[in-house]
Amino acid sequence: MAQKEDFQVEKDNIIDYQLRFQKLLISISTKYINADLSNVTSLIESSLEQIGNFVGADRSYVFSYDLKNKTTSNTFEWCKDGIEPEIENLQNIPINYIQQWLDAHTKGEAFYVEDVSLLTDDGEFGLKAILEPQGIKSLIAIPKIKNNELIGFVGFDSVEKIHKYSEDEKNLLFVFASMLVNIIQRKEQETLIEKQKKSEETLLKNIAKQNQQINEYTQMVSHDLKSPILNIHTLISWCKTDLKESLDSQNLNHLDEILFNVEKMDSLIDGILDYSTVDKVDAKDKVLDLNQLVQNIVNNMSIPDHVVVNIQDNLPSIIGNSWRYKLVFKNLIQNAIEYNDKENPKVEVGFENKENFYKFSVKDNGIGIKPGYFDKVFKVFSKLHNNTSSPGIGLSIVKKIITNYKGDIWIESKENIGTTIYFTVLKQN
Template sequence: MLQNQRRILLVIDDSVEDREIYRRYLEKDTKYSYTLLEAETGEEGLELSKQKPDAILLDFMLPDFDGLELLAELKTQPNLSDLPIILLTGHGDETIAVKAIKGGAQDYLVKGRITSEVLRFAVDNAIQTAALQAKIEQQAQRERLVMQITQQIRQSLELDKILDTTVHEVRRFLQTDRVVVFRFNQDWSGKAISESVAPEYISILLKEMYDPCFGQSYIHRYQQGRVRVVSDLDNGKLSQCYVDMLAEFQVKANLVVPILLDKDLWGLLIAHHCSTVRKWQQIEIELLEQLATQVSIAIQQAELYDQLKQELSERKRSEAALRESKESLLQINTSLLEMTNQYKQRNQELDQFAYIVSHDLKAPLRAIGNISTWIEEDLGEKVEPETQNYFNILRSRLGHMQNLIDSLLNYSRVGRSQVAIKAISVKDLLDEVIDSLGASSEFDIIISPKMPTFKGRRILLQQVFANLISNAIKHHHRPNGKIEITIRDLEQFYEFSVTDDGPGIPPQYHDKIFAIFQTLESNNKTDSTGIGLAIVKKIIETEGGKIYVESQVDRGSTFRFTWLKQSSK
């Protein structure tokens, strides 16, 4: 049998009879068991409030306070400002009710109208509402902290300053005892290169450390981006050597998030709780994961800046050599040309940072989605149809924005990553594409029997066909139709064609559809981001081919593209 969850309730009321009534009413709760702290005066209530109850029932008329005065006093107490308070009165005075709510009370109840159900509902609702408000505020604080660190990364190239800000702000947000950024050496030893620690605990800054338990299993775990969460160091589930090492630093609970540069394990972002054991919240884990990503960006940015400074220094030396010797002019000019090419490459690396940072756009979208879900869950069956429709529209827009961000990232990746060259059976590739799209049986898809096998970058060709075929199905004006895929041999190229009997495309849009963010339908009618054909065009042109469309309204469309028979290395 499951044990009821426990709650502590502070009742400030000078009526013994009323307090006994509240006790009896709360004892009928089947989900929660209540421990009541009882006070007859406001002074006693203020003293008992230091025990941090889950909620307070506050009588409006007390021997030494009126309820509104005591409510204001409680709200000024440290760590009590968000405590849910329900004001109780013997008379249903709306003026008092309004003042109570404005003063920070969660609810207002008239004693003569209180039943067991009313009291239990009011207490439960007040506690849950206060918890939700605290969670929303914590989420907002997390987003502000991530934005602060992100802005500092964008504005500063001083890695030490960024890391120091990170560890100090994280320790303040988590209210924990120590936060460090730990960097690995090649032998997986390492040291804390940045630290924020409470004055009563030892500092481990720049102290060389080695975990005797650290091996391939740990390395593999962290390289996969997995987090290590330890709520109680002495729970008996950890390796003794790991416990002994952390005990040297007074640790009772810790939270470890890997810092990855691409797929390489650079170091760790670590939070230590030394005073007591601690159950880490999911929002705290997610914060460290986000900030580990930001730290990774800052490290890459600082390394690139150092490289650029070195290259600038080399350029200055080259210019000095140019002034010293006219005979070396040609050689120096050649060197400068090579360096210019290197600068172009570095600029491309800077472009890459843009799409890495753009991942941060998803964080506020997830926050909006989570908050809307919480609100909807709290409202439960009280959600009006119109409000439900607004929730659906909101999530639809969030989904579209996330798809748009993903599409932009995919567009930016085209031509950046190395894709292996392998044998491609075009017939097998098309069968896989059609199967993965789950095309309706109402569509007749005909593949030419002359499809070749050649060497190339299979995944890129697969992405092109998947986009063209899915467009032919998605934008068809009927639930059934015909799609034909053919090929022509053009000496150095293969020319593939995807033809449908759909609604066709007006001639004035034949060039525009390959531009980014161009779609022929409103975003309210389709989930298209307007980037798909732009990605297709970029892939084909990167591989040395071309694409164009032949189409007339009501006569279908044919997309033709060329593909090199032998891909370049």
């Protein structure tokens, strides 16, 4: 019985450790996303300290690979009190000194040495000869990969004692490495933009180039963020399922809160991707049957049973891109449902046939909007209420699409009565 209880205690401790690690990663990820890029260095050093302390490392660091010149250099470092820093000694180190290291990273694998003293002695330039003078007893180095390209690694040294890393720890450290790639990449992008701004002779050309780079960067960062967020969501979901019987309601609620915020972050990233690409889609416009398009949208949405969505008969056909107009109607309908506090929510999709254009409307009987906020709701990340799962980017996407098609969009609303969003689409032969 005692042995069984000891096993359960150990299992509970492992689960608690994993959950705390995941919460720490979510906290760091949030800081990275909202970071002032002028403070990236201190932010990275702070996160190295947090992760280093959490896993019991004595030194944590970031290296960049220069595969063209076959060198690697230490770019960021944190050391525990009493541990000597090595960053100045580790610049432009020939890669052939750490070939085993590089081989593992090239495969996308961690390089892990549980006991440095057990390494083979390969002479004064061998790996053991490099690590032992630094007092390293154990280490783990996780590759940093950007767009399938090896760009560096993040490592953790144990100097005071040997440290054994579990597979779960390794997986979570991979998530941290992906987060570092994102924030460093953002900083590099900002530095590039600042340099471009200093060149007055090519200012106009640079502005256009910067906009393109920012859009590409947004897509790249968003795609890269999806992977760690998915990993975090999966890990927490597993924990919730496996521990459903052993955790109390408060702890289960905490897990639900984490999942809610991870899903919210995922929705935000999807919104950013849509916003950054909606005017970049290289697709020819075609005739769109809005009766079929809008009905398919409603059929594929997860609409609560008590919500009624009415679509006016005989919606017109228009010329446009199917994906763009799906985003328009989906975001407007979703927004009408999201901001509705009535017992019997209603959403109405309609149109009026004008001489040179169609005037569409999406009407609800929801909470309404104050007149002074009509323009604000179309701004990116603007939300009038913080207690919703909406990322606050849907109406920005809608306005961008309608504006690109040379249409108008506006709001009529009364508080506690409802809101109608109108937009126009030009008629084309």
